[in-house]
Amino acid sequence: MKSAPLRVIIVDDEAPARRRMRDLLADCAAALDIAVVGEAATGRAALDLLALEPADVVLLDIRMPEMDGIELAQHLRRLEPAPAIVFTTAYDEYAVRAFDVHAVDYLLKPIRGARLQEALARARNARAIPQGALDAARGRPRAFLSAQERGKVSLIAIDDIVYFRAELKYVTAHTAERDYLLEESLARLEQEYAERYVRVHRSCLVARAAIRAFERDAGEGESRWWVVLKGSDERIPVSRRQQHIIREVGRDGA
Amino acid sequence: MASINQNAYSSALPNFRNLGIVLRILVITNLFAIAAALVKVASWREFWAEVPETAALVQPLLILTVLALFALNGILKGLPYTLGMLTVIALELVLTAALHAAAWPLFGLELAPLPRSVALVFMATVAVLFYFDLRGRALSPALSEARLQALQARIRPHFLYNSINAVLSLMREEPRRAETALEDLAGLFRVLMADNRELTTLAHEVELCRQYLNIEQLRLGDRLQVAWHIDKMPHDALVPPLVLQPLLENAVYHGIEPRVEPGAITVDIYTRRGELHIRLRNPYQLSGSHHGGNKMALANIRERLALHFDAEASLDTRVREQSYEVHIAMPYVRERA
Numbered sequence: 363m364k365s366a367p368l369r370v371i372i373v374d375d376e377a378p379a380r381r382r383m384r385d386l387l388a389d390c391a392a393a394l395d396i397a398v399v400g401e402a403a404t405g406r407a408a409l410d411l412l413a414l415e416p417a418d419v420v421l422l423d424i425r426m427p428e429m430d431g432i433e434l435a436q437h438l439r440r441l442e443p444a445p446a447i448v449f450t451t452a453y454d455e456y457a458v459r460a461f462d463v464h465a466v467d468y469l470l471k472p473i474r475g476a477r478l479q480e481a482l483a484r485a486r487n488a489r490a491i492p493q494g495a496l497d498a499a500r501g502r503p504r505a506f507l508s509a510q511e512r513g514k515v516s517l518i519a520i521d522d523i524v525y526f527r528a529e530l531k532y533v534t535a536h537t538a539e540r541d542y543l544l545e546e547s548l549a550r551l552e553q554e555y556a557e558r559y560v561r562v563h564r565s566c567l568v569a570r571a572a573i574r575a576f577e578r579d580a581g582e583g584e585s586r587w588w589v590v591l592k593g594s595d596e597r598i599p600v601s602r603r604q605q606h607i608i609r610e611v612g613r614d615g616a
Numbered sequence: 617m618a619s620i621n622q623n624a625y626s627s628a629l630p631n632f633r634n635l636g637i638v639l640r641i642l643v644i645t646n647l648f649a650i651a652a653a654l655v656k657v658a659s660w661r662e663f664w665a666e667v668p669e670t671a672a673l674v675q676p677l678l679i680l681t682v683l684a685l686f687a688l689n690g691i692l693k694g695l696p697y698t699l700g701m702l703t704v705i706a707l708e709l710v711l712t713a714a715l716h717a718a719a720w721p722l723f724g725l726e727l728a729p730l731p732r733s734v735a736l737v738f739m740a741t742v743a744v745l746f747y748f749d750l751r752g753r754a755l756s757p758a759l760s761e762a763r764l765q766a767l768q769a770r771i772r773p774h775f776l777y778n779s780i781n782a783v784l785s786l787m788r789e790e791p792r793r794a795e796t797a798l799e800d801l802a803g804l805f806r807v808l809m810a811d812n813r814e815l816t817t818l819a820h821e822v823e824l825c826r827q828y829l830n831i832e833q834l835r836l837g838d839r840l841q842v843a844w845h846i847d848k849m850p851h852d853a854l855v856p857p858l859v860l861q862p863l864l865e866n867a868v869y870h871g872i873e874p875r876v877e878p879g880a881i882t883v884d885i886y887t888r889r890g891e892l893h894i895r896l897r898n899p900y901q902l903s904g905s906h907h908g909g910n911k912m913a914l915a916n917i918r919e920r921l922a923l924h925f926d927a928e929a930s931l932d933t934r935v936r937e938q939s940y941e942v943h944i945a946m947p948y949v950r951e952r953a
Contacts, residue, residue, distance in 0.1 A: 375876075376778070376835045382785035404876055425774075427874045452777035471781040 368394065368486060369416065372401040373408045373434065374423035374450065379471065383421060383450070390479045405429030405506075406517060409437060413514045417445045419485045421469075424451040432457060432500045435491060437508040440515050440545070446485040457499040464495030503554045507535060509542040518542055520558070524572045524591060525598065526551055528565035538593070560611060562589055563601035576600065576608045627697045629704070630748045632685035636927035641685075641744060642678060648740045649674040673715065673733060680711050701745055708741045709734060755923075771808055772865065775832075782835045797834055800827040804861075812857040815924065817951070818885070818892070819851040825861050825883075832868050840872050841880040849885040853892050854949045856920045862913040863896050863942050871898030871940060892948045900940035914942070921946060 370387060374380045380401050387398055399415045402408035405426060412420075420438065424431040435447050449468040451458065461468050467481050467488070506517040522537040528548045535542045552559065552567055559567040574592040579585050587600040587608060600608065630637045653666040684707060685692070692700045716730050779801055786794035804827050822844075833840055860883075867881045884895040914933065921929035921944070929946035 376782070377837055378782040378785035378835055379778070382781055385785070385788060425873070427876045452781060453772075453774040471777050472784050473781075 365395070367397040368482060369397050369399045369418045370482070371399055371408065371411060371415070371417040371420050371445070373403075373405070373420060373426075373431070374401075375403050375426040376423075377403070379423065379450075383473070386473060386475050386478050389475045390482060393479055394482055396482065405431075405434035405437070408434060409508075409515050409517065412438070412441060412445070416441075416443075419482060420445045420447050422447055422449050424449055424454045424457050424468075429505055430500075432496055433504045433506065436493075436496050436500075436504065437506070437515055437517065439490065439493070440508055440510045442510075442513075444490055446488040447491055448481045448485055456501050460495060460499035464492060464498065466491050466495050466499075503558075507542075507544060507546065509535075509544055511542075516542065520555070523569065524594070525566060525568040526559070560607050562598055562604055562607065564603075566598055568598060570611060573611060576612070627749050628752060629692050629697065629700045629745075630752065632682075632689045632692070634926055634928065637748070638682055638686075639927060640747075641682065644744050644747060645674065645678055645740055648736075648743070652736055669728075672719075673712075673728070677708075677711055677715055677737070680715075681708065684711065704745060705738065705741050708737050712737045771804075772869065774869075775865065778835055779831050782831070786834075793834075797831060800830045803827045804831070807857060807861075810857075814857075815854040815949070816857040817851065818849060818853040818855050821855055821857065821860050822846065822849070822885075824858075825864055828861050828864060832872075836868070836872060839875065839878050840868065841878055843880055843882045845882065845884040845886075848887070850887055850892065850948060850950075852950050853887070854951060855892070855946065856917075856924050859917055859921070859944065860894060860896070862917060866913055867896060867898035867940075871900050874901070875899065887948050890948050891945050894944040895941065896943075897939050897941045899938060900935065901938070917944075 372380050372383045372387075374383065380403075384398060384401075387396055390396060399417055400411045402411050405428065408420070408422075422431040422434060426434075431449055431451075435449075438444055438447065449457075449461065449466070450471055450473065451468060452471040458468060458470075460466075467484065469477060469481060504520065506519055507523070509516045509518065518535055518537065522539075523535045524538065525536050526544075526546075526548060527534050527536065533544045533546050533548055533551070535544050548561075548565065548567060552561055555567075558569055558571070560570055560573075562568050568589055568591075572591050573589055575590045577588045577590050577597070579588070587605060588597040589600060590597055632638070649670045650667070653663060653670045657663045657666050685704070688703075688707075692703060695703060712733055713730065716733065779797075783794050783797045783801070786797065804824060807824050829840070829842055864881065864883075871881065872879045879899040882895075882897040884893070886893055914931065918931045921931060925946050930944070932943045934941045934943070
């Protein structure tokens with residue numbers, strides 16, 4: 363049975379580690395039909411590379427600057443078809459413990475050739491890593507959110523997002539430049555970023571750092587509070603139920 | 617002087633030139649003086665009147681004591697413990713008598729009757745000496761060696777496996793660089809696994825740090841930049857082994873690895889007024905850094921500094937907007953030729 367070669371991408375921030383992986387893959391080539399289609403030193407570069415060169419397997423280092431391997435794996439889930447992921451790590455007690463629990467495949471550096479070959483053979487038929495496993499392995503909130511746009515995964519730095527709004531089926535993330543459609547739930551975002559965002563009404567989370575002030579309508583009858591954002595004329599209503607946040611945010615120095 | 621485990625423990629007078637010892641003498645004696653004043657008086661108002669009166673005897677006596685002990689430290693050290701102890705007690709009593717004799721004609725002060733002062737001073741002296749003996753036993757080589765052994769600096773497993781991986785990556789195409797890297801790694805582990813209770817020279821420690829950084833450089837390439845400012849470094853200064861290497865490891869782990877862009881670690885080593893200063897700075901971002909691990913290495917070094925130098929050494933850290941700084945100060949001690 364002749365099939366297309368297994369297309370592999372190496373993601374690791376350390377050049378020697380990538381080089382070592384290339385050597386090992388070359389050794390595996392005798393037994394497995396493999397094509398290394400590229401390598402990347404950061405999560406961002408990996409996503410750019412995958413937009414051009416679809417891959418079957420991503421060999422992914424866990425400890426990387428800016429965006430770690432666990433987070434990149436979450437963004438890679440948005441690709442269709444999503445590549446299989448084999449994590450590599452020198453020593454990452456926390457993530458590795460979570461992977462053991464969820465039966466996720468990972469390779470410990472220094473990696474043995476035989477072990478790599480085994481993982482690649484399995485990766486061809488691997489199921490996607492369950493979201494729960496990645497959440498459990500991740501030690502901190504994601505630095506980026508991702509959106510699927512025209513077959514490409516776009517990254518949005520969490521620092522840039524002013525507010526999230528839930529609309530029917532989707533959640534939109536609003537930055538100073540534009541809006542993004544996300545496949546996320548507001549409840550999950552609120553939980554993950556409890557320190558950054560505050561819920562001002564049932565369907566809106568606003569970045570604490572983006573709040574300039576709270577204003578009250580001088581209208582007649584029922585008065586209403588609004589969030590005034592920094593560097594924008596936009597105002598977001600505060601629901602009656604969430605009015606307690608006005609004091610809380612004010613106290614923490616909005 | 618090279619280490620604290622020169623001989624098995626036997627009672628000995630403390631080093632009266634050590635700042636920590638001097639501070640302890642001052643604090644304990646003053647507590648005694650306050651206690652004595654408290655016992656003597658009937659009300660708080662009397663107490664406030666009594667305190668300066670007690671101080672008139674205690675403070676000059678303390679100053680003279682500290683100076684005399686500082687001067688006689690060498691001689692006292694040479695005496696057997698019992699004789700040394702008796703000498704100190706005798707010295708105190710003579711100083712007390714002298715102060716009494718001088719108080720009225722010289723300063724117009726009327727002190728409490730001489731026998732009472734002598735009794736109090738005698739008790740205070742014995743108590744302080746007894747305290748130092750107890751403390752000496754508590755910190756006796758057997759105990760503090762056990763503590764030092766437990767405090768052996770530990771390297772991150774993360775570093776070991778990544779380094780081996782980096783060496784493996786060199787094997788096929790650059791065997792010579794792989795050799796050098798393995799030699800550096802061996803040098804580093806020789807020290808890490810050695811018995812690190814004795815002080816080492818600063819030159820040794822810096823050499824070790826260079827070996828460590830060579831290995832990290834292999835992995836991190838241009839991302840790791842190090843600026844050494846050590847032209848004025850005293851090569852012969854004695855320092856606890858692994859006083860700087862774990863700090864560099866922290867700097868790499870928390871300051872360089874979390875960054876995509878290159879970052880610089882700065883090391884300044886210099887002496888000032890008989891003190892050795894080590895200053896280390898690395899880039900640092902609160903949000904982007906990994907947590908944990910850091911405090912343990914710092915606590916470890918702090919405790920080892922305390923075991924070797926008591927209150928005369930210090931380790932401070934400072935978080936600035938974009939950087940993290942560690943500052944160590946310790947006495948500049950040299951090996952006796």
